[in-house]
Amino acid sequence: MDKSRVRILVVGSINMDLVMSLERAPEAGETVLGDSYTYIPGGKGANQAVAAARLGAEVTFCGRVGDDANGEILLENLRKNGVDTAYITKDKDSQTGLAAIPVDATGQNRIIVFPGANGRVSKEDVDKALEQTYDAVMMQLEIPLETVYYTYKKAAEKGIPVILDAGPAMKVDLSRFEGISVISPNESEASAITGIKVQDEESALEAARYLARETKAGYVLIKLGSKGALLYEDGRHEIFPAFKVKAVDTTAAGDSFTAAMTLKMIEYGDIRKAMPYANAVGAICVSRMGAQPSLPTAEDVSEFMAQRGL
Numbered sequence: 001m002d003k004s005r006v007r008i009l010v011v012g013s014i015n016m017d018l019v020m021s022l023e024r025a026p027e028a029g030e031t032v033l034g035d036s037y038t039y040i041p042g043g044k045g046a047n048q049a050v051a052a053a054r055l056g057a058e059v060t061f062c063g064r065v066g067d068d069a070n071g072e073i074l075l076e077n078l079r080k081n082g083v084d085t086a087y088i089t090k091d092k093d094s095q096t097g098l099a100a101i102p103v104d105a106t107g108q109n110r111i112i113v114f115p116g117a118n119g120r121v122s123k124e125d126v127d128k129a130l131e132q133t134y135d136a137v138m139m140q141l142e143i144p145l146e147t148v149y150y151t152y153k154k155a156a157e158k159g160i161p162v163i164l165d166a167g168p169a170m171k172v173d174l175s176r177f178e179g180i181s182v183i184s185p186n187e188s189e190a191s192a193i194t195g196i197k198v199q200d201e202e203s204a205l206e207a208a209r210y211l212a213r214e215t216k217a218g219y220v221l222i223k224l225g226s227k228g229a230l231l232y233e234d235g236r237h238e239i240f241p242a243f244k245v246k247a248v249d250t251t252a253a254g255d256s257f258t259a260a261m262t263l264k265m266i267e268y269g270d271i272r273k274a275m276p277y278a279n280a281v282g283a284i285c286v287s288r289m290g291a292q293p294s295l296p297t298a299e300d301v302s303e304f305m306a307q308r309g310l
């Protein structure tokens with residue numbers, strides 16, 4: 001393999017997404033008719049792995065699938081995308097993770113995740129994967145929290161930069177991420193972690209200050225959807241605006257943004273320089289349907305940016 005490529009370990013979840021397009025999502029107790037449905041490879045971890053691989057990183061995945069048909073399909077899909085699956089365990093005692101995702105006419109989604117095998121990703125799995133050398137480790141919160149904390153501890157001991165995409169929304173023990181390189185929630189995740197309702201620049205900044213204080217992270221990066229992202233470092237902040245595109249499905253926007261940011265931050269040695277690229281990747285992702293089919297290649301991103309004079 002080409003050793004000039006950035007080597008990224010993703011420790012995270014793999015799901016089969018059952019995506020249904022409908023006019024609007026049902027209220028509680030209501031039934032609505034959908035327009036179409038399809039099965040699409042997803043899972044926050046796998047989305048980040050495939051996103052980084054398509055953009056040119058050398059990606060290794062640590063996680064679990066069930067010993068079932070979906071597991072096989074998802075493993076094959078990762079391999080096809082050039083992701084090293086040597087540290088993915090086929091768990092005989094659980095099913096592959098599944099996510100039910102209704103997407104409405106405005107492109108907004110709602111996600112219900114059945115974790116299955118993702119709920120059994122263990123410290124031992126992580127130890128094996130960390131026997132190799134990496135330039136960065138990316139994690140999310142769709143596997144057991146104790147495994148996430150452990151991954152950070154072990155990777156930090158080895159001096160590897162760790163990036164936490166803090167989704168899905170939940171409370172975590174921030175002291176367990178002390179000194180992490182980057183913590184990156186979206187608005188609802190930042191609200192859940194900090195207890196501050198994040199809805200505009202001011203509240204995002206307040207949440208970023210809170211996260212920086214509690215974790216002493218190198219950078220806090222709050223994803224703000226169509227408004228772009230807020231980067232906070234050492235008392236200073238900057239908004240990096242999103243590109244204007246027509247959103248058809250936001251699924252995996254955050255995942256692709258974090259993967260692109262990680263790859264380019266390592267490549268350029270400068271997180272600020274990575275931001276327009278990450279926003280471009282997020283914008284392309286929202287303009288396409290589904291999780292992994294919407295993830296751009298490096299060529300797609302170059303073309304997108306060139307069309308905008310960048």
Ligand code: ATP
Nearest residue numbers: 186223224225226228242250252253254279282283
């Ligand atoms: P997900 O739907 O995968 O959970 P997320 O909520 O974690 O996504 P967002 O904050 O919605 O993440 O989006 C991540 C990034 O994608 C944004 O920072 C931005 O760069 C890009 N993005 C999201 N929505 C839009 C949009 N409507 N137009 C342009 N860019 C967008």
Ligand code: RIB
Nearest residue numbers: 015042043044099252291
């Ligand atoms: O971030 C999007 C992902 O969240 C989907 O692919 C779904 O599987 C859930 O994990």
